[in-house]
Amino acid sequence: MEALKINKLDIAALISGLVFGVGLLLSGMANPKKVLDFLDIFGAWDPTLALVMGGAILVTLPVYWLFRDKTTSLLGIPIQWPKATHIDRKLVIGGLGFGAGWGLAGFCPGPAIVAAAALTPAAVVFVVAMSMGVLLHRTIHG
Numbered sequence: 001m002e003a004l005k006i007n008k009l010d011i012a013a014l015i016s017g018l019v020f021g022v023g024l025l026l027s028g029m030a031n032p033k034k035v036l037d038f039l040d041i042f043g044a045w046d047p048t049l050a051l052v053m054g055g056a057i058l059v060t061l062p063v064y065w066l067f068r069d070k071t072t073s074l075l076g077i078p079i080q081w082p083k084a085t086h087i088d089r090k091l092v093i094g095g096l097g098f099g100a101g102w103g104l105a106g107f108c109p110g111p112a113i114v115a116a117a118a119l120t121p122a123a124v125v126f127v128v129a130m131s132m133g134v135l136l137h138r139t140i141h142g
Contacts, residue, residue: 008075021114027052030114032106032122039103101130 028034029052037046072078084091102108107115107126115123 009077012075012077020110021117024111024114030111030118030120030123032111032115035102035106035108035111097133101126 024030028048034046034048037044038049040046067073067079070079098108105112105122105126107123109130112123112126112130116127
């Protein structure tokens with residue numbers, strides 16, 4: 001039996017995922033009610049999600065600008081910047097599907113995975129449906 005091989009990318013991914021998941025739990029964003037209340041602009045609107053997103057942007061923006069011309073990360077891993085620069089049909093359809101799923105379920109992928117790990121039934125169903133959608137897309141589009 002081959003020994004388990006762990007590299008610096010695995011460790012960085014684990015730490016990043018843990019920090020992200022804990023952040024989602026602490027901010028309440030793994031709770032679909034918080035998300036749905038944010039989307040309810042004519043009812044019991046809750047601005048918490050906007051504040052969490054704003055905080056994430058404030059942390060990310062300086063790092064993005066620092067690395068915008070770099071080709072590798074601090075760990076020496078190639079940075080894969082998006083190549084698409086225009087809005088096309090696939091982007092619009094994907095955005096509409098993402099938004100509809102988010103609005104109906106109150107989950108987007110990250111919080112859904114966190115909530116599914118806590119065995120929240122709605123999140124488990126969402127993650128299974130999301131995974132089926134990903135597999136369907138890969139089957140159709142390669």
